[in-house]
Amino acid sequence: MAISAYTRDEVAKHNTEDSCWFIVDSKVYDVTDFVDAHPGGEAVLRQVAGTDATKAFYNLHRHEVLQKYKDLCVGTVEGEKPQVLDPQPGDLSQVPYGEPTWLTPQFKDPYYNDGHRRLQKAMREFTDKYVYPEAQECEDTGRYISQEFIERMAKAGILHMRLGPGKHLHGVNLLDGAVQGEEFDYFHDLIVSQELVRANARGFQDGNMAGMTIGLPCVLNYANDPAFKKRIADECFSGKKKICLAITEAFAGSDVAGLRTTAEKTPDGKHYVVNGTKKWITNGVWCDYFVTGVNTGKGLSVLLIPRGDGVETRQLSTSYSKAAATAYITFDKVKVPVENLLGKENQGIHVILANFNHERWTMACGTVRMMRVIVEESLKWAHQRLVFGKRLIDQPVIRQKLAKMIALAESHQSWLETITYQMCNMPYKEQAKHLAGPIGLLKMSSTRAAHEIADESVQIWGGRGLTKTGMGRNIEMFNRTYKFDAILGGAEEVLGDLGVRQAMRFMPKAML
Numbered sequence: 001m002a003i004s005a006y007t008r009d010e011v012a013k014h015n016t017e018d019s020c021w022f023i024v025d026s027k028v029y030d031v032t033d034f035v036d037a038h039p040g041g042e043a044v045l046r047q048v049a050g051t052d053a054t055k056a057f058y059n060l061h062r063h064e065v066l067q068k069y070k071d072l073c074v075g076t077v078e079g080e081k082p083q084v085l086d087p088q089p090g091d092l093s094q095v096p097y098g099e100p101t102w103l104t105p106q107f108k109d110p111y112y113n114d115g116h117r118r119l120q121k122a123m124r125e126f127t128d129k130y131v132y133p134e135a136q137e138c139e140d141t142g143r144y145i146s147q148e149f150i151e152r153m154a155k156a157g158i159l160h161m162r163l164g165p166g167k168h169l170h171g172v173n174l175l176d177g178a179v180q181g182e183e184f185d186y187f188h189d190l191i192v193s194q195e196l197v198r199a200n201a202r203g204f205q206d207g208n209m210a211g212m213t214i215g216l217p218c219v220l221n222y223a224n225d226p227a228f229k230k231r232i233a234d235e236c237f238s239g240k241k242k243i244c245l246a247i248t249e250a251f252a253g254s255d256v257a258g259l260r261t262t263a264e265k266t267p268d269g270k271h272y273v274v275n276g277t278k279k280w281i282t283n284g285v286w287c288d289y290f291v292t293g294v295n296t297g298k299g300l301s302v303l304l305i306p307r308g309d310g311v312e313t314r315q316l317s318t319s320y321s322k323a324a325a326t327a328y329i330t331f332d333k334v335k336v337p338v339e340n341l342l343g344k345e346n347q348g349i350h351v352i353l354a355n356f357n358h359e360r361w362t363m364a365c366g367t368v369r370m371m372r373v374i375v376e377e378s379l380k381w382a383h384q385r386l387v388f389g390k391r392l393i394d395q396p397v398i399r400q401k402l403a404k405m406i407a408l409a410e411s412h413q414s415w416l417e418t419i420t421y422q423m424c425n426m427p428y429k430e431q432a433k434h435l436a437g438p439i440g441l442l443k444m445s446s447t448r449a450a451h452e453i454a455d456e457s458v459q460i461w462g463g464r465g466l467t468k469t470g471m472g473r474n475i476e477m478f479n480r481t482y483k484f485d486a487i488l489g490g491a492e493e494v495l496g497d498l499g500v501r502q503a504m505r506f507m508p509k510a511m512l
């Protein structure tokens with residue numbers, strides 16, 4: 001349909017009961033049939049009928065409202081061009097500090113190659129087109145991730161990529177050839193993690209197969225039978241079956257030696273019988289497989305327990321969305337074949353520890369990207385919000401807050417990239433020795449920085465930063481949920497201590 005052009009005088013005539021038009025950013029909107037449905041009420045729209053309502057609109061709405069209601073746009077103002085950026089799926093942000101340095105055209109960077117850039121572009125488009133709408137709906141309603149969406153990710157190779165570099169990626173079609181599985185390194189991994197976070201829904205972020213990301217590596221690395229491993233991997237990577245990691249209990253969190261879920265062998269030696277409970281198990285509500293930490297008498301063991309007789313899961317209500325499907329699980333005389341043992345009996349601690357660094361590093365990737373989202377949102381808001389006749393950005397106190405937020409986001413991205421570079425260039429076994437400490441410190445420091453950014457941003461946004469809908473909803477979401485990263489995967493204090501204890505091991509006899 002051809003877009004009509006109207007003069008401002010023509011628009012001005014549409015200020016009657018039967019015809020209500022106004023201008024936003026040189027575009028003409030006919031809201032005559034929408035006034036009754038307008039969430040902000042009819043009166044406010046009637047007050048601006050026939051006028052240019054650009055300032056009023058952007059003081060009260062996010063730009064995406066206009067994208068959602070684009071059908072109300074009937075034309076443009078003759079001789080004028082819209083000034084406000086209209087981001088499309090896949091676009092990079094043009095807001096200063098809205099993207100990391102390597103995605104900012106005027107800067108050079110030492111780490112990323114063409115393959116990384118191709119993957120970033122493909123992931124951004126996928127996230128904007130498919131992840132964002134699914135994430136926002138699930139986050140709001142608490143609905144669980146849909147099977148259709150899981151299969152879409154499986155087809156694009158995203159489920160494979162979530163586990164990081166490795167043989168499981170070889171020969172897999174990754175986002176229509178954006179990257180070859182054989183080339184996939186930790187910078188690709190970082191890109192996947194950081195792009196997915198842009199769906200701005202912390203509960204859904206975990207609901208989006210986080211259990212698989214931390215549970216399936218235990219099977220890939222520690223299954224004792226190749227056929228068994230292949231079957232479980234195929235089922236999970238295709239999205240047909242879902243898997244999660246079930247270690248934590250109400251009795252014991254980080255202290256895995258205190259686990260009270262027991263597994264006793266049957267007299268014929270063919271099964272374990274499992275009894276006990278698990279708490280805060282991400283995705284547990286809808287999972288088919290539980291990679292479970294159990295006490296086998298002389299130590300900890302890890303079993304892959306399929307959902308079946310004696311396994312019950314129920315939803316826990318936490319401060320993020322129910323879309324995360326966080327579960328309380330009970331195992332009541334559950335019979336598990338001995339073939340489902342991962343690693344060796346009583347030596348399960350190795351199975352659990354092996355993936356910790358990757359999990360923590362992935363969480364740091366997410367936290368650091370979310371910090372940047374908050375910086376970008378706050379910069380936009382400070383430029384568009386008018387109070388006492390001035391923009392917020394014109395107040396020195398607001399600029400101070402932004403300066404602190406930008407510095408925290410930028411410095412943590414740089415530190416993250418330095419560590420990622422080491423991960424790319426160090427054998428996995430060496431990483432446990434040399435990088436567990438730095439990764440622990442990075443995660444600890446990122447979540448402390450997130451705490452500062454959440455706090456400062458709410459002060460900038462005021463009531464909107466405390467409101468779940470509308471302009472400040474991402475600020476509200478971040479302020480409510482940043483703590484998940486400060487607790488899950490190792491609490492800040494535990495990780496800080498780990499970082500210093502690792503340094504102590506390498507301390508020379510250096511005297512002052």
Ligand code: HEM
Pocket residue numbers: 022029031038039040041044045048053056057060061062065066069072469470471
């Ligand atoms: C095409 C034009 C418009 C559309 C599609 C629209 C849509 C909406 C929507 C969806 C909301 C709910 C909050 C949100 O999601 O952001 C809202 C709230 C609101 N709108 Fe509009 N609106 C339009 C124009 C305007 C204009 C021109 C004004 C004022 C002059 C206005 C005043 C308000 C107010 C006061 C609220 C409540 C804000 C709050 O709770 O903070 N709207 N509008």
